[in-house]
Amino acid sequence: MTVITIWSESGGVGKTTTTLNLAAALGEQGKDVLIIDLDPQPASITDHAGYQDAKNGDVEVTLSDVLLDDDVGLSEVIIEDELFDLAPAHESLASLETTVRAQQISTAEFLLRSKLAEIEDEYDYILIDPPATLNLLVDNALIASGNVLVPMEMTRKGERSIGGVVETVTAIESQLQRAQPDFSLNVIGVLPNKVDGSILNQEIQGSLEDVDGVEVLPITIPSYNVMEQAWDAHLDIFRYAEHDDYGLRKYQESLLDAYRDLATLIIELDADDETEAVVS
Template identity: 45%
Template sequence: MKRAVTLWSESGGVGKTTLATNTAAALGRRGADVLVVDLDPQLGSLTDHVGYGELKTGDRDHLGDVLLAEDRDASDLVVDAGAFDLIPSHEGLANIESEMAARGTNLREFRLRSALTPLAGEYDYFLVDPPATLNVLVDNALVAARDVVIPIELTRKGSVSIDGLEDTLDSMQRGFQTFDEDFRLGILAVVPNEVGDSNIYREVREQLETDGKPVTPFGIRKRDVLKQAWQAQMDLFTFAESEETRDLRDYEKDLLEQFETVARVIEEGSVEAATPEEVAR
């Protein structure tokens, strides 16, 4: 499988799905073939963001069916979301853990990886957006996409959450190594999200850098235009080009540059691809 990344945080409300949507769009607009897998059955997931919310309900084939049955083809679920392709989420995923337990599903954490492997030749990048809650969907995301991009609040709580996430990833890595001794999980980048100007933001960033965390040299600010793009069911790049949209202000255009930079981090596999000079604001 080509480069696959999970965007994950154990904390909700940190802009994970917005980051995933716009990073995927940035990669696609850079000429890459991108497949996004939405594993979050809750309302307000990436599937809703890009206008496919109707696929999350009803009696139709969905990703849960693929995870439960090895003979199901994930490619049948793919829809065109503009700059990237999408395997949409479905409300049925909320019960996937109990269904796997009832069926005695073997190697249940590896089901998504197995389902995506036949698609490896069609895509340059796979981005997986799981729910924040630790469960079998997160396990599947991390097994399928072992590089993790973490959005974080630049607060004391956010700083502590990174340490907790590292402990969680270390524990998962040791557990999965019982099946595959070469299994590795790693944090590719920590992306400060919904950033403001107070001293606490600067202090937490400095502490993260001192601790050697792979934090990007910029933070994505909380802007109303991100909510407006969501309401329009578009990624920010498409929203900015829409005929109904006013021209973005300069400080809003900075968001586009920052999502482009996160895309470049994924392309090059290192947070060093985001240099302070290129993204300084």
């Protein structure tokens, strides 16, 4: 089971749409995929995937219950879907940090990691979508996954944010290595997102290639308004393309190819890691 956190400190860079559509692309290729939504904000992936009631409704078990109660398993909140399964966020996640302090939980950053062991034989990939703001939920996501994929707009704002992501990952890694010397956090790479082919896009993408600790992935996600339309329809781009009421124009199908290429890259990187492990 490979676990990946999709994260950036900047909002609006396409973190949630990347998570949803990467999950759909992996599912389309026959992989068993779970999305874990750790973002309590209204417009999170739970809403995007069409499960608003699971987030704001009166449900028996929430993701907060899973994290805080040793007797509640992650499987109790998972919603099964066609291309991927979803562990939905709940608005109660917003108060998780306060609850943890009140209960004096000393290992709060490891809550999610301990829960993943229960389902490690059920999924090929788990994608975690935490909030952009650095907090306990982000810590849990990074520690549970050990892998970070950073979607980034090719804008000056995005360019400034990448340094913060690298610094955060390095700081968390250093802190945990004091207790676990073999712990590491791997930045898979920066995914150029919402790319329109402008000169500014090209300049920023080129400048990132000179930043230490940053690998720009050889895949770009084009900027098309149809992504917003898919969001409004509560569909990933693959099901939006096949829906009788929607669909894509010919030039927009490059979005499908881009996410398929991203899924293929993730699978290939995973296979390379397994090969290195066997050789070593």
